[in-house]
Amino acid sequence: MVAEDLFKALADPTRRIILDELTEKSGQTLFEICGRLSMKHQLTISRQGVSQHLAVLDAAGLVESRREGRYKYHDLNTAPLRQIAERWPAPEPPGPEESTP
Template sequence: MGEGADLFKALGDATRRIILDELTERDSQTLFEICGRLTMKHGLASSRQAISQHLAVLEEAGLVHTRRQGRYKFHHLDTSPLRAIVERWPARREEPS
């Protein structure tokens, strides 16, 4: 894949965008917590394995980082890769007439 392809792949899936929304609302969640929030708030009845795979894609794109604490693995949002999109296609402001 080319530069940024992992990022676009990660953002291209609705479930992954919902996971990012949940981590924006409440950072540092375990897989169990994320699954619970997706089921309760969004009616997504995905398996823990499916959500784990979505998290792996987000991690590959640099949008999620993990931290182990004992037997728990906490997921953290990192929006810094999104800067590459903004820098590639900066907003153009129209001059006032």
């Protein structure tokens, strides 16, 4: 049930870029996120549109909003991604005895 929100959130390329930018620096205002999308990624998207993407990421638990005085910051939370690794575990990396000649 929670996973549905997670996959939906990750399915959109703009939302993945928002996550990339929050990985670079967690704790951004809506204005900063919009600036990064338009200036760094040449994405023409309205503030309203970015707000809606943040709402989807928020529903999936990937982004958390925090009020600090008069400002609102958006933080990254990658904890929900653990569900994916647990459901489809990656193979163990090769051990040291295999990598030594």
